[in-house]
Amino acid sequence: MIVAEQKPLDEIRRTIAPYEKILILGCGTCMTVCNAGGEKEVSVLHSALKVAQTRGRNEAHSFLEYTVKRQCEFEFLDMLVDKVKEVDAILSLGCGVGVQVLAERFSDTPTLPGVNTSFMGASKEWGVWDERCAACGECRLAETAGICPITRCAKGILNGPCAGSKNGKCEVNKDTDCAWILIYERLERLGQLEKMRRYYPPRNFCPIPRPRRLVSKVDINLGGNDG
């Protein structure tokens, strides 16, 4: 899932300052799970902005709050047409994708980000998320025992650990596991160390020039999916 963190309240207040009526818009998928911008966070932010406004001067915002199931898909945004007509700006608590799909759908309304989108990751424990995928476009997890060196090695190197690995930890952060030690241990357990002995050539960054586009090779019109 996509993991994000809500922006500091002061930054949000500066961003919304020029606008009077604001729609605080949550997202019901990733942002809800990572506690950055679901229905609950929309409501809490709404209250916080109102409280801050009563303390501030010359501020007269009015807020609407709403949460859609997914901000990143156009069909979920159609239901917002009437609400967006009423406001001067949308404060999106969706990820960076959500903010941009909103901006594209509602081209006359300023769309402001309320979260900093961080990475794609998994929940390690309640309230803690770890990055797991860099969306490099060339998945090599079959060679690295299901542990991604591009995402989890600070240098993203492909042919084994650097000399900075100490006590199984990374030179950048003593709390972070060295990805290459994890890969070595797991390959050994799986009896696949020959995969680590192989030479891996430089990465192909061709899939990376931005923005990327993926055109599905599956014929989505003729599939046997009747569900």
Next chain:
Amino acid sequence: MAKSLFEEKLNSGKFLVTTEIGPSKGADTSEIVHHIELLKDKVDALNVTDHQSSVMRFPSLGGCLLIKEHGGEPILQMTTRDRNRLALQADLLLAYSRGIRNVLCLTGDAIEVGDHKEAKPVFDLDSVQLIRMVRTMESGKDLAGHDLNGAPEFCLGATVHPAADFIEPQLIKFDKKVAAGTQFFQTQGIYDLDCLRRFMQYARQFNVKILAGIIVLASARMARYMNDNVPGVIVPQATINELSSVEKGKGLQKGIEIAVQLIKTIKEENLCHGVHIMAVGRENIVPEILEAAGVGVSVPA
């Protein structure tokens, strides 16, 4: 014909000594030149570090050009941290065109340990890929397979970490560096000679020269600091105790003694093919170490 003077020496079978110059930060090169003059005739080759510890300094390539100007034998340290494959290849072409013929291929420390923490880390290649890229260029092609108008040739080195606390993955990487065409290794700092002996038992099967890295410590505090903060440095507790045993102000002298003793033993017992002395900002003490250890190129009278 040998690709460089240093390669000739690698093949000569003599005990080799290299050391390194860590350039200062700034456009004033007088200190670098002073260190070059001080060391160039006393060692077999002089490395110039490439933004060591990710701290921005005068460049390795610039330092190596100065060594050439002053008649020394440079080893260009080249990390993949700051340059992508275009910039690395271009710098190699420039280096070759100006007579620099030895390159030490490194991945480089992480940006986060240095003084420009907000910089973009590049790491387009890793050290093994860099070694292979140089060998590809020597065949007359660039990394994209296009013809080069004039191919460079280099004597290639790399690093290895015999003191790593988890040695097997490091040895796998060592194997890959050897297979990629590395001719010599300058190891990370060695203090425990048993560790070097074990590593050499393994490494002797390969046709590569190993120069043991000798980092000169100036105090127990410096040793602990390096253990905690400098990637690739593991100073054993016994060495820290030795440094703590002397009175205040005598730490550097003790550090020099430790270095000299290590070098002497390595040479006497023929543990490996030479040493690489890293004085970490104290290049001035290297001549004293060479003399006390009885190694290095004798200065013509």
